[in-house]
Amino acid sequence: SYVLTQPSSVSVSPGQTASITCSGDKLGDKYASWYQQKPGQSPVLVIYQDDQRPSGIPERFSGSNSGNSATLTISGTQAMDEAGYYCQAWDSSNVVFGGGTKLTVL
């Protein structure tokens, strides 16, 4: 079965750029999505189709995908961005999520 791998944690200083990676075999041939989940809340879609931002998602969120990796980039990270982030793709009629990355803003 298809596997997506994320780092368990990433730390960033306020105002700096955070990058969260998601690795999978030939992931660049598929579309990647990203979800933000704050404690006690439901997930929220922040990036779809590799680099598209839903309405209402700040411009500081961006995405890319090529080769075997997708990346979620948060520019000018704010304290409110501290959350769990999950990448997601689909393969052979199965949806796959990465294990999640806890982003700490300190």
Add this chain to the structure above:
Amino acid sequence: EVQLLESGGGLVQPGGSLRLSCAASGFSFSSYGMSWVRQAPGKGLEWVSGISGGGNSTYYADPVKGRFTISRDNSRNTLYLQLNSLGAEDTALYYCAKDLFTVSYWYFDLWGRGTLVTVSS
């Protein structure tokens, strides 16, 4: 208001059954595929099952195949998940999610608040 509202969770004994429901409002329910995604306590997201807008096509993750059944009633704008032969590994918060699905991509642009299923004796 566009929203999804799950219900039906609870405490069930191992080997037992439960039926979850998800009431949708604020969008054309029958035009969209829907999915169930679960999250065990302190763990990550796990897709469970999906169904096409018309209900003709269904999809299941390997851990639940043969035990869970997804269905929908478009006249009631409601999604269902029948859970049978439950085990401790099925303990999780079950989210209902609205799909954007084509041959090229599959993602979820609206999520409910979840309903908690606890399997324990």
